[in-house]
Amino acid sequence: MTTRGIKALTILLASILTFLAQTTSASACYWGLHQPKEPKLLREE
């Protein structure tokens, strides 16, 4: 796989993880009984 391909995959993964983080942050909880500390950028302050 080329460097460009790896970079594109990394960007895609980062986008997916950011979307998941924002979706989790927008809700009260998610699947499960544990809630980790919310990151500063997603906190409602």
Added chain:
Amino acid sequence: MIEKLSGTIASMIALSLDLDDDNKDVLAYGAYSIIQTLWSISLVIILGLIFGVLFEAFIISFAGALLRKYSGGVHASSPNKCAILGAVMSVGQAKFSIILGFNSIEKLNFLLCLTSYIVTYYCIYKYSPIDSANKPIVKIETRTRLKNASLKVVHFFLILTTVSYLLFYKNYNYQLLSLISSVSVGQLSQSLSLTPLGHLAINTLSRTMEEIGVK
């Protein structure tokens, strides 16, 4: 371990894309949510297969999780306790449902269903949403949005239950009774976890797990 893994994934991506620490934390949070979810689901599937209640345990877990997404609830103090407690509770509730006849006796099934909806609507009106120290809900608009979303989830379950009953009385497929009782148990257990007694129960179980060595 899940925290370390999600942190490592986030660090690698942040290094590759030259992101700052705040954005790295967001990536770690996202990675954590997917890893923890997959781990929780895997445990439900494994225990469900071992005890022969895969369908029921999965539906109970799914129904509870969908409602929990908006209503919040009490939390275990670590991801491992969370996954184990969730899986054991889902499988245990599935087994009890079958033993007590909720999946096979129509009248009992209807009684469970009715009780579940009364208790769930009450608990959501009275307690939802429940926040936590790690994820406080500050704005009133957010509280209102989450409470309304919780109610919509229960409305959806109610429609699903009604359609399932109509289909059941058309062709007497008892798998539909299993579906109805599993959804009822899932939402009932989640709504009870919103109550002070639910908090006490989960916290006690969490402490007991810590004492027996589950971190």
